[in-house]
Amino acid sequence: MKIEVxxxxxxxxxxxxxxxxxxxxxxxxxxxxxxPSGCGKSTFLRSINRxxxxxxxxxxNGDILINSMNIYGDEIxxxxxxxxxxxxxxxxxxxxxxxxxxxxYGLRIHGIHDDYEISKxxxxxxxxxxxxxxxxxxxxxxxxxxxxxxxxRLCIARTIAVNPDIILMDEPCSALDPISTLKIEELIxxxxxxxxxxxxxxxxxxxxxxxxxxxxxxxGEVIESGLTRNIFQNPQEIKTQDxxxxxxx
Amino acid sequence: xxxxxxxxxxxFSINTILIILSSLMVxxxxxxxxxxxxxxxxxxxxxGLTWSPDNNIFGILPMIAGSVIITGLSLVLSIPLAxxxxxxxxxxxxxxxxxxxxxxxxxxxxxxxxxxxxxxxTVIVPLIRNNFTGSGFSVITASIILAxxxxxxxxxxxxxxxKSVPENxxxxxxxxxxxxxQVIRNIILPTALPGIVTAIILGIGRAIGETLAVLMLVGNxxxxxxxxFEPARTLTSNIALEMGYATGIHYNALFTTATVLxxxxxILMSICWMIQKRGVGNAC
Numbered sequence: 001m002k003i004e005v006x007x008x009x010x011x012x013x014x015x016x017x018x019x020x021x022x023x024x025x026x027x028x029x030x031x032x033x034x035x036p037s038g039c040g041k042s043t044f045l046r047s048i049n050r051x052x053x054x055x056x057x058x059x060x061n062g063d064i065l066i067n068s069m070n071i072y073g074d075e076i077x078x079x080x081x082x083x084x085x086x087x088x089x090x091x092x093x094x095x096x097x098x099x100x101x102x103x104x105y106g107l108r109i110h111g112i113h114d115d116y117e118i119s120k121x122x123x124x125x126x127x128x129x130x131x132x133x134x135x136x137x138x139x140x141x142x143x144x145x146x147x148x149x150x151x152x153r154l155c156i157a158r159t160i161a162v163n164p165d166i167i168l169m170d171e172p173c174s175a176l177d178p179i180s181t182l183k184i185e186e187l188i189x190x191x192x193x194x195x196x197x198x199x200x201x202x203x204x205x206x207x208x209x210x211x212x213x214x215x216x217x218x219x220g221e222v223i224e225s226g227l228t229r230n231i232f233q234n235p236q237e238i239k240t241q242d243x244x245x246x247x248x249x
Numbered sequence: 250x251x252x253x254x255x256x257x258x259x260x261f262s263i264n265t266i267l268i269i270l271s272s273l274m275v276x277x278x279x280x281x282x283x284x285x286x287x288x289x290x291x292x293x294x295x296x297g298l299t300w301s302p303d304n305n306i307f308g309i310l311p312m313i314a315g316s317v318i319i320t321g322l323s324l325v326l327s328i329p330l331a332x333x334x335x336x337x338x339x340x341x342x343x344x345x346x347x348x349x350x351x352x353x354x355x356x357x358x359x360x361x362x363x364x365x366x367x368x369x370x371t372v373i374v375p376l377i378r379n380n381f382t383g384s385g386f387s388v389i390t391a392s393i394i395l396a397x398x399x400x401x402x403x404x405x406x407x408x409x410x411x412k413s414v415p416e417n418x419x420x421x422x423x424x425x426x427x428x429x430x431q432v433i434r435n436i437i438l439p440t441a442l443p444g445i446v447t448a449i450i451l452g453i454g455r456a457i458g459e460t461l462a463v464l465m466l467v468g469n470x471x472x473x474x475x476x477x478f479e480p481a482r483t484l485t486s487n488i489a490l491e492m493g494y495a496t497g498i499h500y501n502a503l504f505t506t507a508t509v510l511x512x513x514x515x516i517l518m519s520i521c522w523m524i525q526k527r528g529v530g531n532a533c
Contacts, residue, residue: 054423056343083426093417096440106425109435155421162425 001065002027002166002196003048008062010047012055017043019220021062025213030188030197032207032228035217035243041200044217045168048198049085050078066166083110086159088169092151094143094158099126099135102143102154106162121161129157130187149180156187166196174202185210204244208232216240278511281504288498294505300471302491307502309509314473315481316510319388319463320456322477323395328449330396331403335445336433338404339411358401366465369394374466382478386468389477394462399452406451410444411437443524450521454514460485484510 003025010018017040025031033041043052050071052058063070071081083106094102103122112118122139126132131153135146143154152172159167169188173181181203188197188210201207207214208228215225216239224231224240235241285294289307297308338347373393378385414437422432438445460483468480469490488503488510495503 049424051420051424054420079426079428081426082424087420087424089417089420089424091417093415093421095418095421095436105422105435109422109425109427109431158421158425 001025002067003198004063004065004068006063006065008044008047008060008064010043010052010058010060010062012059013057017220018047018060021222023215023222023225025196025198027196028192028194029212030192030199030210031213031215032211033198033200033215033217034202034204034207037202039217040220041217042170045170045198045200046087048166048168049082049087051082051087053078083162084164085166085168086162086164088152088155088159088167088172090171090174092148092155092175094146094151094154096142096144098140099143099146099154100139103157103161106158110162125157125161126154128160128191129153130183130190131157147180149176149183152176152180152184153187156184156191160191160195164195166198167191169197169199171200171202173206181206204232204246216243218243275511278504278508281501282508284498284501285505294502295509298473300487302495302499302502305498307498307505309484309487309506311471311473312482312484312487312506313509315388315467316457316483316485316513318474319391319395319467319481319483320453322388322392323399323456324449324453326392326396327400327403327452331400331448331452332407332445334400334404335407335411336437339408340429340433340437354401354404357397358405362398362459362462363465365394365398366462369462369466377478384468384480386466386480387478388467388474388481391463391467391481391483392477394466395456395459398459398462399455402455403448403452406448407441407445410441410448413444414440443527446524447521450517450524453517457510457513457517458485460489464489 001024003023005021005023005025008018008021009016021044033045035041046052047060048064048066048071052060060072064072066081066085069076095105097105100119100122103125104118107118107121112121123132126135131150134150135154143151146154156167156172173184176184185206188199191197192212199207199211211228213226214228214231216223216231216235216237218239224235224237231240232244235244285291285307289297294307294309295313296310297306298310299306299308300311301307338350342350369390373390374385376385377383377387377390381389418436418440419432422436427435463483464486467483467486469482469486470480471482471487472479474481484506488506491499492503
């Protein structure tokens with residue numbers, strides 16, 4: 001198992017968000033987290049790279065093991081963890097820099113300054129993110145001139161440039177048109193050969209199309225998890241059934 | 250309907266009065282400066298080295314130099330402090346410390362300049378006199394006090410600029426494994442730069458226009474200072490010192506000094522607007 005979550009509870013201040021989460025996420029797979037808004041799936045996702053630590057009142061207990069190491073353990077360096085566990089956000093958020101500098105950013109902050117090496121990684125990452133052909137001749141133009149879908153793929157390229165192990169995606173297509181969404185989904189199934197992907201999505205079709213495993217979150221609990229086709233075709237819990245049938249949420 | 254009309258017209262006339270008032274002040278300044286420009290020429294006035302009202306010689310270069318040097322030195326002292334303070338308050342300080350500091354900084358901005366001058370007179374002047382050379386009334390004394398006076402302006406305006414850096418830039422950078430310092434240096438400071446430049450220019454405006462505190466500390470000797478421990482005279486203190494007894498062409502010379510000061514501030518403000526415009530263009 002790539003990621004193993006045992007009895008994980010989390011919240012902000014006095015507000016409890018996640019209750020006793022237990023989940024196993026296998027290597028080189030896409031795991032979709034589905035559930036209605038406010039059910040805690042984003043908070044859970046942001047627990048995997050300790051992004052929640054940026055909020056001062058975040059507190060949690062229980063374990064999240066990545067490669068059998070507890071990431072909330074004392075010996076963990078959060079900076080290394082986040083390098084290893086990349087994140088793609090809901091809203092494409094390229095830096096106000098050139099396309100090239102966006103992808104090179106992560107390398108530079110990790111102390112790589114050799115121009116030849118950087119340019120090789122930039123090209124490779126943009127190719128992997130299926131963006132290279134579209135931006136090849138305007139690498140030094142501002143990333144903010146790209147379309148929304150291109151910006152999101154640029155963010156994926158930026159994430160894979162630092163060579164992570166796991167990629168977390170927080171509703172990466174929620175602001176995109178159907179064609180851009182399709183491109184990102186193709187990209188996701190391409191990327192899972194090299195990375196372990198955890199995908200939060202509101203789009204049931206997307207979960208069905210692009211994930212291998214699905215976990216259904218409701219009110220901060222995992223109601224059901226397993227193979228995507230089992231969850232969608234043969235849900236064990238009545239709540240899961242209601243949700244995927246569109247009866248609530 | 251009639252009420253709306255009255256409110257609209259009322260606001261309009263208040264605005265008009267304000268615009269007329271400030272235009273009148275500018276016209277008055279320029280009008281009183283005409284005799285100097287006609288008789289001496291603006292070039293001789295600005296670049297003249299001697300100021301001797303008794304002999305009708307008016308040159309303000311030493312005072313321009315005094316103003317520029319003192320303002321510059323106070324900026325050198327206050328900018329690093331103010332920006333570090335703004336970063337600390339926005340990015341590092343826990344919220345209770347931030348809440349504590351905000352009123353303190355606002356109070357610092359509200360202290361009348363005569364009190365700053367008084368503090369400088371009783372604390373900084375003897376400090377400089379006893380530990381360094383000279384009488385203590387010097388460029389550095391005035392600059393230290395000015396630096397403290399412009400700190401709150403620079404801190405609070407840069408703080409706003411830092412606060413307005415989009416959260417998702419910071420998250421993206423953290424998500425790639427940046428340390429907090431890398432996020433501050435690579436994302437927050439570059440993105441907030443136009444706002445920080447505005448803060449600095451507002452600080453310059455305040456420093457160059459400050460009269461009383463400087464007048465109390467700078468010694469008011471009309472020379473171009475060659476060391477920071479020498480006294481100097483600024484444009485503002487020149488006006489304040491001599492306005493009481495000036496008559497005739499001397500009186501006009503003081504107005505021309507004010508016009509020069511006014512022009513310097515206008516130039517600074519235009520630079521500020523230009524940078525802000527450019528900054529907005531970059532962000533979109």
